[in-house]
Amino acid sequence: MSNARYEIRDVTIEPDRRCVRINWADDHESRFHFVWLRHSEFFSDVLSTDRVEDCRRLPDDPSTLSVTSVDVTDDSMILHWGGEADDTTYAVDWLRNNCYADESRALRRHQPVLWNGDDGNVRDRFDWQEIERGNGEKLFELFLSVRDYGFAKVFNVPTDEGSVAEAASRFGPVMTTHLGQVFDVKLQPGFNIGATQANYIGPHTDDNWRYAPIGISFFHCLKAHPSGGGYSLLVDGFLAATRLRKNNPDAFDFLNATPILFRSYRNEGEKYCARRKMINTDQDGNIIGVRFTARTLAPQDMPEHLIEPAYTAVRAFAQEIYNPDLEQQYLMQPGDMHVIDNHRILHGRGAFEANTGERHLQHCSVPRDEFHNTLRIAAHNRGMADEFLLMADGAIG
Numbered sequence: 234m235s236n237a238r239y240e241i242r243d244v245t246i247e248p249d250r251r252c253v254r255i256n257w258a259d260d261h262e263s264r265f266h267f268v269w270l271r272h273s274e275f276f277s278d279v280l281s282t283d284r285v286e287d288c289r290r291l292p293d294d295p296s297t298l299s300v301t302s303v304d305v306t307d308d309s310m311i312l313h314w315g316g317e318a319d320d321t322t323y324a325v326d327w328l329r330n331n332c333y334a335d336e337s338r339a340l341r342r343h344q345p346v347l348w349n350g351d352d353g354n355v356r357d358r359f360d361w362q363e364i365e366r367g368n369g370e371k372l373f374e375l376f377l378s379v380r381d382y383g384f385a386k387v388f389n390v391p392t393d394e395g396s397v398a399e400a401a402s403r404f405g406p407v408m409t410t411h412l413g414q415v416f417d418v419k420l421q422p423g424f425n426i427g428a429t430q431a432n433y434i435g436p437h438t439d440d441n442w443r444y445a446p447i448g449i450s451f452f453h454c455l456k457a458h459p460s461g462g463g464y465s466l467l468v469d470g471f472l473a474a475t476r477l478r479k480n481n482p483d484a485f486d487f488l489n490a491t492p493i494l495f496r497s498y499r500n501e502g503e504k505y506c507a508r509r510k511m512i513n514t515d516q517d518g519n520i521i522g523v524r525f526t527a528r529t530l531a532p533q534d535m536p537e538h539l540i541e542p543a544y545t546a547v548r549a550f551a552q553e554i555y556n557p558d559l560e561q562q563y564l565m566q567p568g569d570m571h572v573i574d575n576h577r578i579l580h581g582r583g584a585f586e587a588n589t590g591e592r593h594l595q596h597c598s599v600p601r602d603e604f605h606n607t608l609r610i611a612a613h614n615r616g617m618a619d620e621f622l623l624m625a626d627g628a629i630g
C-alpha cells in the first residue's frame with residue numbers, strides 16, 4: 234500500500250545552498266545538506282556496525298562538496314558525488330523520518346503540558362497493583378504522564394521498606410549517591426538537611442549542587458503524620474519559567490545565560506558545588522530544564538557588574554515559583570508514591586509536629602536519560618514511529 238509520506242515526487246539538486254530538495258507526495262518539502270548526507274552515510278544507526286576507518290573521521294568541509302546527479306528508486310535515493318567520492322544510498326523512509334525542516338522538528342519535539350495547582354490536583358492517579366499485575370499500558374501511561382506533566386501520582390505501592398527502589402527499577406537503574414540508594418525522609422537527628430526535619434520546605438529542585446542533578450525522583454510514603462501535617466507540594470517549574478519570560482524578560486534572559494553557584498557543605502562527607510544555569514532552553518528557545526532552590530544557593534562568585542543583576546533575577550524567578558496559584562498540595566498516605574522529573578518539577582513539604590507522631594517517606598532516583606531510554610524502548614515495542622522515539626531530551630547539564 235503506498236504511503237504518500239514516504240513517496241518521493243521529485244528531487245532537485247540546489248548547488249548554491251549545497252543541498253538536495255525533496256518534494257514528497259504528501260506535499261511536504263525537505264532540504265538535506267550535502268554535508269549532512271555525507272555524515273549520515275557514516276553514522277552508526279544507518280550502518281549495521283561501526284567501521285574502524287571512521288573512528289577518527291572528520292566531518293567533510295561543506296564548501297568542498299558537490300552532487301552531480303541523483304537517482305531515486307521506490308525505497309532509496311542514490312547520490313552521485315563530484316570528485317572521487319563513492320555513491321551513497323539512503324533509505325527513503327529514513328530520510329523522511331529524519332527530515333529537519335522546521336515543521337518536522339516541531340512534530341518530533343516533546344511538548345510539555347503546563348499546569349497550575351488546580352490543574353495538577355485533578356490529574357488521575359495510577360494504581361501500582363494494576364501495573365504489578367502486568368498492565369503494561371498503565372505503566373506506559375505513567376511514563377507519559379511524567380514526560381508530559383513532569384509528575385505522576387501513584388497509590389497502592391507496598392509499604393515495606395525499600396519497595397520504592399523496587400518500583401523505581403521498572404523505570405531504569407536506581408542511582409547510588411553519597412546517601413546510598415534509598416534515603417529515609419524522616420526525622421534523623423544529626424542530619425542537616427530539610428528532608429530529615431519537620432519544618433516547612435519551600436518548592437525546590439533537588440541536588441542543584443551536582444553537575445547533573447538527580448533525574449527522576451520517587452517519593453514513597455510509608456507513614457503519614459497522624460495530625461495530617463506534612464503535606465507534599467508540587468510546582469511546575471516550566472510554568473514558572475514561562476511566566477518569568479513574559480513578566481520579566483531581563484531576569485529570564487539572565488538566568489538562561491549566566492551560571493549560578495550552588496553549594497552543599499551541610500553534612501559530613503559533602504563538599505559539593507556546581508555552577509549551572511537556573512533555566513535552560515534548547516536551540517529553538519523551548520524551556521527544557523530548571524534548577525532552583527533557596528537553601529543551597531551559594532554566595533555568588535561572578536564579575537562585580539553581574540552581582541546585583543544575578544540576585545535580582547533569582548528573586549524574580551523565586552517570586553514566580555512561590556506564587557500560590559502554582560502550588561499543588563497533596564497529603565500523601567501510606568502506599569502513595571510521587572514520581573517527579575527533578576529537572577522540571579519543584580517539590581516541598583508543609584511543616585508537621587515533630588513530637589506527636591512519625592512521618593516517614595523513602596526516596597530514590599533514576600537517571601533521567603535511563604528513564605527516557607526505557608520509555609523509548611517501550612514506545613518502540615508498541616510499534617510507534619521512529620519520530621516518537623526522539624520525543625524527550627533536554628534537561629539541565
Ligand SMILES: [Fe+2]
Binds near residue numbers: 438580
Ligand atoms: Fe528535596
